[in-house]
Each structure stands twice: as structure tokens, then as C-alpha cells.
Amino acid sequence: MKLKSLLMITGALVATTACQKQEQQAGAAPECAVMTVQPTSVDLKTTFPATIRGRQDIEIRPQISGFITKLCVDEGALVKKGQTLFLINPTEYQAAVNTAQAAIKVAEANLATQEITVNSKRELLKKNIISEYDMQMAENTLASMKANLAQSKAQLVTAKQNLAYTTITSPSDGIVGSIPYRVGSLVSSATAEPLTVVSDISKMYAYFSMTEKELLEQTKKSGNDRAVIESMPELDLQLIDGSVYDQKGKVETISGVIDATTGSVSVRAAFANPKGILKSGGTGKILLPYKSDNALVVPQTATYEIQDKKFVYVLQKDGTVKSTEVEVLDVNDGKNYIVTAGLKSGDQIALENVSTMKDGQKITPITAQQSEAKYQAALKQNAGAAQ
Numbered sequence: 301m302k303l304k305s306l307l308m309i310t311g312a313l314v315a316t317t318a319c320q321k322q323e324q325q326a327g328a329a330p331e332c333a334v335m336t337v338q339p340t341s342v343d344l345k346t347t348f349p350a351t352i353r354g355r356q357d358i359e360i361r362p363q364i365s366g367f368i369t370k371l372c373v374d375e376g377a378l379v380k381k382g383q384t385l386f387l388i389n390p391t392e393y394q395a396a397v398n399t400a401q402a403a404i405k406v407a408e409a410n411l412a413t414q415e416i417t418v419n420s421k422r423e424l425l426k427k428n429i430i431s432e433y434d435m436q437m438a439e440n441t442l443a444s445m446k447a448n449l450a451q452s453k454a455q456l457v458t459a460k461q462n463l464a465y466t467t468i469t470s471p472s473d474g475i476v477g478s479i480p481y482r483v484g485s486l487v488s489s490a491t492a493e494p495l496t497v498v499s500d501i502s503k504m505y506a507y508f509s510m511t512e513k514e515l516l517e518q519t520k521k522s523g524n525d526r527a528v529i530e531s532m533p534e535l536d537l538q539l540i541d542g543s544v545y546d547q548k549g550k551v552e553t554i555s556g557v558i559d560a561t562t563g564s565v566s567v568r569a570a571f572a573n574p575k576g577i578l579k580s581g582g583t584g585k586i587l588l589p590y591k592s593d594n595a596l597v598v599p600q601t602a603t604y605e606i607q608d609k610k611f612v613y614v615l616q617k618d619g620t621v622k623s624t625e626v627e628v629l630d631v632n633d634g635k636n637y638i639v640t641a642g643l644k645s646g647d648q649i650a651l652e653n654v655s656t657m658k659d660g661q662k663i664t665p666i667t668a669q670q671s672e673a674k675y676q677a678a679l680k681q682n683a684g685a686a687q
Contacts, residue, residue: 332663333651333671334615335602337643339594344638345587346631348508350537350569354499354580358472360385361495363465364393365488368481375479378576379470379498386495388487390466397463400456407449414442474498475576499580504573506537506549508586509564514630515554529554535569536587539577544587547572590631596639598626602651603637610637613657615648615665623659 366388373385421438424430477497481487487495510518515528522528529551537545548571555566569586571578603610603626610628613621626642643649650657651668 329619329662329664331666331671331674332653332657333668334648334663334665335598335651335668337596337598337639337645337647337649339645340597341593342591342595342597342638344590344631344633345536346590347538348510348567348586348588350506350508350584350586352578352580352582352584353505353507354474354501355503355505356472356474356500357477357580358474358498358500359494360468360470360498361489362386362388362468362487362491363489364388364462365486366390366392366466368483368485368487371479371483373476375476375496377476379474379476381470381472383470384467385470385476385498386468388466388468390463393459393463393466396459397456400452400459403452404449404456407445407452411442411445411449414438414445418442468495470498472498472500473502474500475580477580501573501576501578501580504571504578504580505552506535506569506571506584506586508567508569509559509562510554510567511630512558512563512565515565533589533591536589537569537571538585538587540583545571545577545584547574549586590629590638592638596643596645597636598639598643598649599651600632600635600637602649602654604654612643613650613654613659614643615650615663618662619664620660620662621650621657 368386369389370387371385372387373379373383379385418438421430421435425432425435475498477499479496480493481491481495518528518532522531532551534548534550537547537549539545549569551567551569553568558565598612603612605611609625611623611625614624616622624642626637627640628637629640631638648665650663652671
């Protein structure tokens with residue numbers, strides 16, 4: 301008895317198909333639910349994997365060589381532009397400044413002495429006591445001493461600059477990254493790793509990729525890349541925990557070169573980061589909205605696929621169905637497709653049995669509501685018989 305009840309319930313689940321077979325055997329066109337395609341409003345979102353980067357990630361590297369004497373910040377610290385990050389031993393660079401200053405004083409004294417000598421020789425030349433040669437030699441020596449003074453002053457500038465380099469400051473506001481070198485480490489401009497990286501996170505960039513086809517569709521609508529950027533709506537950013545970031549983003553740049561290996565272009569969107577929630581190096585998903593007030597939407601179950609092409613069965617005036625190829629947007633909600641070509645408003649398409657239907661087959665069209673009502677009635681009838 302249990303087996304009999306199970307068979308009767310199973311029969312209810314295939315009642316529609318069985319009725320269609322009986323109708324076909326009797327010569328009648330099987331009933332099939334159809335829908336009339338009409339323009340409607342849609343609001344969908346496409347997701348793109350994204351990598352998050354700071355507005356600028358600045359590598360902090362020493363300009364001079366020396367031993368680190370002090371770390372003024374720790375990893376993860378928020379710093380301001382001009383804030384001290386590291387101190388390098390200044391002893392030898394202070395000595396170089398002192399030496400340059402002393403050299404200037406010597407050069408200035410020598411220059412003053414030579415100027416007195418030149419002035420004296422000019423008076424002697426007027427009285428024909430010395431020759432023109434002696435006068436010229438004295439003036440050449442004066443010129444050489446002026447050059448020595450200028451050179452000493454230039455060396456002082458370099459020495460002071462090197463001394464200033466012993467105090468390493470942040471070039472911008474941001475957050476400090478890892479610090480591989482500690483107090484006592486010998487560093488120089490040739491050191492492989494930077495002392496740290498300061499990431500400006502006041503504004504964050506989310507990098508994602510669009511396919512060549514998606515970009516082409518946007519370009520055809522707008523005209524050029526700049527127009528595409530201006531026409532793109534504000535974006536949402538879904539964080540790694542599934543939550544949506546509370547700041548809207550905007551596309552700022554689109555790469556002009558298509559990656560030959562992936563067939564995609566790089567897109568950069570900017571997001572404000574006033575609370576510092578976004579971190580450089582993080583990941584997420586860009587949610588690109590798609591809105592249309594005049595879209596033709598069909599259920600995905602009403603389509604079938606042959607060699608990556610999608611088809612539907614369109615009801616003809618004589619009651620037969622015709623297999624029709626349609627083009628759809630890549631954007632979808634997992635249940636429906638937005639048709640861009642192949643259908644027009646007012647077309648009727650089959651909703652059921654599209655995988656077994658044949659081109660030119662005749663059907664008796666009914667509404668989806670009528671089909672559901674008959675299905676439920678068959679379930680109740682067979683459930684009653686099982687009892």
C-alpha cells in the first residue's frame with residue numbers, strides 16, 4: 301500500500317507531462333504556459349572582484365648610510381605629513397657640517413687677504429713699480445680664492461642636507477606599514493627593502509577588471525572612454541565579510557590597453573576612507589548597478605543553450621513555436637535574463653518544456669497561472685486518492 305501511495309504521488313508530479321502526452325496521442329496540441337514579453341524596470345548589480353590600494357603607497361628609503369638610532373613610530377601608526385619616523389646617527393654628518401663651516405671661514409680670510417694684496421698692487425702698478433704680469437697674477441689668485449669660497453659654501457649646503465637626511469620624516473599623511481629594520485641596523489640608499497611604507501588611506505583605490513565585451517558595450521553607448529567614465533553610476537564596495545561599505549565610489553580611470561592574456565581592461569574606482577576602515581592590500585567586490593526602465597526580461601528557465609548561444613521558443617500566429625536566438629546581458633540576478641536582441645515587445649515565449657520542445661511544434665497556449673492551478677489540482681487529486 302505504501303508503494304502504491306508513493307507511485308500515485310509521483311504520478312502527480314508528472315501530471316502535466318502525462319497530460320501533454322495523452323493530448324499528443326489524441327491529436328490535440330499540448331497545453332504550454334507562455335508569457336508576453338513586455339518592457340519593465342530592472343535594478344540589478346554586477347559584481348567584480350577588486351583589490352584595494354591606498355591613494356599612494358610611498359616607500360620610505362634613506363638618502364644616506366648610517367645606523368638607525370631611534371624608531372619614532374610603530375607599525376600601523378597613523379602619521380601626519382612631516383612627522384619624524386626614524387633617526388639615523390648624525391655624528392659624522394654633523395662633523396662634515398662643522399668642517400665645511402671651518403673651510404668657509406678659512407676661504408673668507410684668504411680671500412680678504414688677497415683682496416688687500418690686489419688693491420696694493422694696483423697702486424704699485426700705477427707708479428710703474430710692478431709689471432702688468434705681477435698684477436695679473438695677483439688678480440688670478442683672487443679669482444681662485446673666490447671660487448674656493450663658493451666651493452666651500454656648496455660643500456656646506458651638501459653637508460647640511462646630509463645632516464637633515466638623518467631625520468627621516470613622512471612625506472604625507474597615512475598609515476605606517478611593516479618596519480623590517482630596528483635600532484642598530486645599518487641602512488643606506490642601496491638597501492634592498494624600504495625602511496617602511498606609508499600608505500595614504502584618506503582616499504582608497506579599488507582596482508577591478510572589465511571584459512573587452514563589457515567595455516565595448518559601454519563605449520558604444522557613450523562614445524569614448526572619457527564619456528564612459530562620466531556616465532558610470534556610483535559604485536558600492538562589498539567588503540570581505542559580506543557587508544557593504546558605507547561610502548559610494550566613482551570610476552576615475554579605465555586602462556587604454558586590453559590585456560591580451562585575459563581579454564580584460566583594468567578599471568580604478570575611488571572611495572573616500574574617513575574612518576580608516578579600508579586598508580591597503582585588502583580585497584572586496586565592486587557592485588556595479590544596472591538600471592533600465594525599458595528592459596525585456598525573460599526567465600532563465602525559458603531559455604536553452606546551444607554552443608554558448610541562447611534560444612527561446614516564440615509562439616507564432618498559427619500556434620506553432622519557433623526557435624529564436626536571443627542576446628542577453630552578462631548582468632543578471634540568477635533567475636532572469638535581460639534580452640538585448642532577438643525579441644520585441646509583445647512577443648510570446650514558451651515557459652515550459654523548452655528542453656524537449658521542437659521547432660515548429662504546435663501548442664495550446666495558457667497562462668503561467670493556469671498551468672500552476674492545474675498542477676496544484678492534480679496534486680490534490682492524487683493525494684486524495686492515495687489516502
